[in-house]
Amino acid sequence: MDSKVKEARHEAWQHLQKLIKDVETAMLTTISGEDFLRSRPMITQETDDTGVLWFFTNDHQAKAQELEEDPRVNVSYSNPSANRYVSVSGLGEVVHDEEMKRKLWKPILKAWFPDGVDDPHLSLLKVYIEKAEFWDAPASTWVEVAGFAKALLTGKPYEASRQEHDTINLVDPSGLSQQT
Secondary structure (H helix, E strand, C coil): CCHHHHHHHHHHHHHHHHHHCCCCEEEEEEECCCCCEEEEEEECCEEECCCEEEEEEECCCHHHHHHHHCCEEEEEEEEHHHCEEEEEEEEEEEECCHHHHHHHCCHHHHHCCCCHHHCCCEEEEEEEEEEEEEEECCCCHHHHHHHHHHHHHHCCCCCCCCCCEEEEECCCCCCCCCCC
């Protein structure tokens, strides 16, 4: 991979991390054995520099079985007060990585995992990001209102700029965004 491609991927990943860093709880969607989508709230423990999201889970919960059958996942982040929304698509797997569990463990997690970091069923859900799409409205409500007013006056649909809406492709070798 040449340096321009690496740099583009790195910038895309940095931007995605910035978009989701302040969102405490995300919604993880898996595909169940009955071919329907199933979502549940999850707390992102870490985003690492390789394009991976880390979550704690139990290896005997339904999501572990669902990921074994079909690893495709979606993780949705929402920050309404900032008008920021992110949808991440990728592949998930349940892993037992004792070193990473200890690194990510926080005492507050005992509320969900009462047996602590030494629980043999405590595991990590590792999501390898392939693509992410985001909507990041302007910080100024007046800018947003002006854009909608212009659309109403001209009869042309409101179109978000690339700073407001774009797709980040972390699998594509170029790593470059493609607006949809």
